[in-house]
Amino acid sequence: xxxxxxxxxxxxxxxxxxxxxxxxxxxxxxxxxxxxxxxxxxxxxxxxxxxxxxxxxxxxxxxxxxxxxxxxxxxxxxxxxxxxxxxxxxxxxxxxxxxxxxxxxxxxxxxxxxxxxxxxxxxxxxxxxxxxxxxxxxxxxxxxxxxxxxxxxxxxxxxxxxxxxxxxxxxxxxxxxxxxxxxxxxxxxxxxxxxxxxxxxxxxxxxxxxxxxxxxxxxxxxxxxxxxxxxxxxxxxxxxxxxxxxxxxxxxxxxxxxxxxxxxxxxxxxxxxxxxxxxxxxxxxxxxxxxxxxxxxxxxxxxxxxxxxxxxxxxxxxxxxxxxxxxxxxxxxxxxxxxxxxxxxxxx
Numbered sequence: 001x002x003x004x005x006x007x008x009x010x011x012x013x014x015x016x017x018x019x020x021x022x023x024x025x026x027x028x029x030x031x032x033x034x035x036x037x038x039x040x041x042x043x044x045x046x047x048x049x050x051x052x053x054x055x056x057x058x059x060x061x062x063x064x065x066x067x068x069x070x071x072x073x074x075x076x077x078x079x080x081x082x083x084x085x086x087x088x089x090x091x092x093x094x095x096x097x098x099x100x101x102x103x104x105x106x107x108x109x110x111x112x113x114x115x116x117x118x119x120x121x122x123x124x125x126x127x128x129x130x131x132x133x134x135x136x137x138x139x140x141x142x143x144x145x146x147x148x149x150x151x152x153x154x155x156x157x158x159x160x161x162x163x164x165x166x167x168x169x170x171x172x173x174x175x176x177x178x179x180x181x182x183x184x185x186x187x188x189x190x191x192x193x194x195x196x197x198x199x200x201x202x203x204x205x206x207x208x209x210x211x212x213x214x215x216x217x218x219x220x221x222x223x224x225x226x227x228x229x230x231x232x233x234x235x236x237x238x239x240x241x242x243x244x245x246x247x248x249x250x251x252x253x254x255x256x257x258x259x260x261x262x263x264x265x266x267x268x269x270x271x272x273x274x275x276x277x278x279x280x281x282x283x284x285x286x287x288x289x290x291x292x293x294x295x296x297x298x299x300x301x302x303x304x305x306x307x308x309x310x311x312x313x314x315x316x317x318x319x320x321x322x323x324x325x326x327x328x329x330x331x332x333x334x335x336x337x338x339x340x341x342x343x344x345x346x347x348x
Contacts, residue, residue, distance in 0.1 A: 030129045032095070044096065044131070044149075051157060053150040055086040061141040069185040072111040074209040075144075076118025078285075082234065083148035084126065084213035085287040089232040090159070091222020092152035094215065096131045097123060100145040102138035126215055156222045158291065163229035163248035167292035167318040170301060172214050172310050174262040175237055176276060179283020180269070181208030203264045211287040217312070218289060220304045230291035236284040239339045242325060244292065251323035254316040254337060257330045281327070281337075292318055 034043035057079070059065060065075045080097075087094045099119065103112065120130075128148070181204040184197070197205065214232075221227040229248055231240050237254070245252050256277050269276035293301055298314070305312035319326075325337040 030095075030127075033129060033131060047151050049154055050151040051154050053087055053090050053092045053152055053157065054147065055083060055150075056145065056147040057082050057086070059144040059146070061143070066185075069188065070209055071118075072114040073118035073121070076115040076120075077122045077210055078118075079115075079144055079146055080119045080122030080128075081211050081213050081287055082285075083146050084122065084128075084215060085211075085232040085234065085289075087148060087150035088213050088215045088218035089230050089289060090150070090152060090157045091218045091227075091230065092150040092157065093219065094123070094126045094128045094148055094150045096129050096149040098131060098147040098149075099133040100135070100147075101133070102136040102143040104138050104140055104142075107142065122213075152222060156225065158218065158222050158227055158230035160229055160231050160244050160247040163244050163250050163292040163318050164294070165250055165318055165320050166295065167228055168295055168298065168314050169241070169252060169254065169290065169292055169316040169318060170312050170314050171233070171237070171260065171288055171290050172217055172312050173212075173286065173288040174260045174265065174311070175233070175286055175288065176265050176280035176283045177204050177207035177262055178211060178285045178287075179236075179279045180265055181205040182283075182285075184268075185209075200264045200267050203262075204268060208285065211285065213287060214289045214308075214310060216308045217304060217310050220308065221291060221293075221301075224300065224304075226297045226300055226304070227291040227293045230289055233286045233288045233290055234284055236282050236339075237286075237290070238281045238327075238337050239284075240290055241337060242339045244290070245318075245321075245325055248318075249321055251319035251321050252316060252325050252337070253319055253323070253328060254326070255328045257328075258313060258315045260311060260313040260315075277329070 032045045032047070034045060059075075059079050059082070061067065065078065067075070070078075083097065084094050097119070099116075101112070184201050184205050185208065188196070218230065221230065229244050231244055233240050235243070237259075241252050241254060244250075259277055259280050261276050261280055265279060266276050268274070269279060301312060326334050327337040328334050
């Protein structure tokens with residue numbers, strides 16, 4: 001190891017040296033922050049007429065990300081979007097972020113700085129401020145724990161528990177791209193070079209490593225009181241529909257012929273003898289929004305799509321609980337909507 005490399009190591013700069021670097025890299029300037037990084041806790045001013053939204057995510061190397069085919073900046077971006085998407089699903093505005101990280105001493109500080117640059121790039125368009133966190137050593141892998149704080153107009157937050165029978169089920173964007181992108185990355189993981197990918201593969205892998213949070217869509221749905229329930233698609237469509245049904249005590253029918261599938265996903269599925277609808281149903285981490293809204297609001301929902309330039313598709317309808325959760329295939333055959341998305345602690 002060169003002398004310069006030794007000087008730029010976690011052992012050389014230490015925990016507080018790393019914190020100082022990151023504080024300089026992502027400085028806070030919001031007038032609502034009384035005290036940010038550097039004390040035992042952050043101090044924030046309250047926003048009148050607003051309710052706070054607080055969410056947290058844990059990301060573990062080897063489970064949620066793999067540095068064999070993701071850059072540290074990609075890891076930071078996806079970590080940021082995972083948290084931003086939770087706020088989007090509630091119809092809120094993201095405000096502050098706390099980041100705790102445990103890492104082995106072998107990780108170069110420049111990689112940590114790059115990870116934070118990815119976080120900053122994802123959060124920057126929404127002026128999210130970094131206000132604190134913690135750092136620690138880890139014996140082998142990187143562990144990230146992010147907590148995001150947002151706000152929403154009082155009593156306007158979207159939840160999973162208010163879907164009503166007769167609501168239409170909508171999703172933003174296209175589904176299954178992230179699932180396909182992850183499969184491509186895993187296939188190429190040992191000798192990954194982005195230059196070796198086809199145009200279709202590059203599109204799908206980018207949809208996995210650089211997803212887009214649907215903040216503006218969520219805000220408009222909440223502000224205009226259009227949606228009854230919402231969730232972000234992080235576990236997979238079939239699982240996340242199930243979460244809404246369970247919390248709202250309703251059933252659902254999802255129609256395969258209306259699922260929004262990208263041409264790139266269809267091409268990938270055809271080349272690999274896969275069912276594109278199954279990729280959409282089972283794939284997690286699309287970070288699109290799924291929401292339910294009364295049929296009378298359909299044109300207003302389409303207006304949100306036009307205003308935000310985010311495609312929104314109606315994919316089904318909320319049914320009575322006794323109906324269960326069913327999926328209608330393109331040929332009209334119906335089957336139980338199986339929960340096949342990602343689940344921690346599962347042997348699958």
